Amino acid sequence: AQSVTQLGSHVSVSEGALVLLRCNYSSSVPPYLFWYVQYPNQGLQLLLKYTSAATLVKGINGFEAEFKKSETSFHLTKPSAHMSDAAEYFCAVSDYTGGFKTIFGAGTRLFVKA
Amino acid sequence: EPEVTQTPSHQVTQMGQEVILRCVPISNHLYFYWYRQILGQKVEFLVSFYNNEISEKSEIFDDQFSVERPDGSNFTLKIRSTKLEDSAMYFCASRDSGGTGELFFGEGSRLTVL
Numbered sequence: 700a701q702s703v704t705q706l707g708s709h710v711s712v713s714e715g716a717l718v719l720l721r722c723n724y725s726s727s728v729p730p731y732l733f734w735y736v737q738y739p740n741q742g743l744q745l746l747l748k749y750t751s752a753a754t755l756v757k758g759i760n761g762f763e764a765e766f767k768k769s770e771t772s773f774h775l776t777k778p779s780a781h782m783s784d785a786a787e788y789f790c791a792v793s794d795y796t797g798g799f800k801t802i803f804g805a806g807t808r809l810f811v812k813a
Numbered sequence: 814e815p816e817v818t819q820t821p822s823h824q825v826t827q828m829g830q831e832v833i834l835r836c837v838p839i840s841n842h843l844y845f846y847w848y849r850q851i852l853g854q855k856v857e858f859l860v861s862f863y864n865n866e867i868s869e870k871s872e873i874f875d876d877q878f879s880v881e882r883p884d885g886s887n888f889t890l891k892i893r894s895t896k897l898e899d900s901a902m903y904f905c906a907s908r909d910s911g912g913t914g915e916l917f918f919g920e921g922s923r924l925t926v927l
Contacts, residue, residue, distance in 0.1 A: 731913060731914040731915075733915070735918075741920070741921075742904065742918055742919060742920040742921045743856070743904065743918045745915065748913065748915055750913045750914070750915075789855070789856060791856075793914040793916075794914070795914075798844075798861055798863075798868050798869055799844070799908060799914035799916075800846070800858055800861055800869060801846075801858070801906075801914070801916050802858065803848075803855050803856040803857075803858075804855065805854075805855045806855055806856075
């Protein structure tokens with residue numbers, strides 16, 4: 700069965716600093732991986748997705764993530780944090796064995812300090 | 814851009830009452846899902862639905878829950894007798910038959926059980 704582990708339930712960075720949110724996955728077959736962002740009292744917005752093409756995936760709002768099979772990781776990065784990036788971020792995995800049911804990690808709340 | 818729509822956005826109900834949450838998936842999508850997010854917690858899979866039947870359900874999806882596609886456009890989640898612990902945000906999602914596995918989520922329906 701698929702699973703996702705997000706390291707750090709809270710991450711705090713200064714505005715302009717590097718953002719790094721960690722995600723490790725478990726899947727018995729090649730996975731599809733996703734990062735979603737959720738702003739307070741809102742729905743889930745897809746930031747980016749890995750679907751077995753390029754291992755470095757670029758998403759919206761300047762975010763990117765790199766799929767590393769050897770490390771079973773899909774960490775999310777952004778070179779320079781902006782105040783508007785403060786939100787909850789969810790890493791998620793799916794694969795065909797689960798009928799493409801998407802399994803979410805516990806989430807990481809990103810705080811951005813001025 | 815096509816989107817998944819959910820109604821109501823917020824519903825308040827008394828414990829023991831029946832609740833129906835409604836979703837209109839993207840029109841050419843064939844796979845439908847419900848997820849639940851208790852306040853401050855992770856997004857949890859409830860059920861997947863394809864070809865007018867449940868494909869998979871989680872242990873959360875007990876006999877109090879049911880899903881239905883009553884016509885060609887709506888996909889509903891019914892909770893027969895609500896409990897306090899059913900208070901959560903409920904997300905509907907859909908996907909097409911393509912191979913990326915990406916789910917498209919609605920904005921959610923917040924259920925408050927008093």
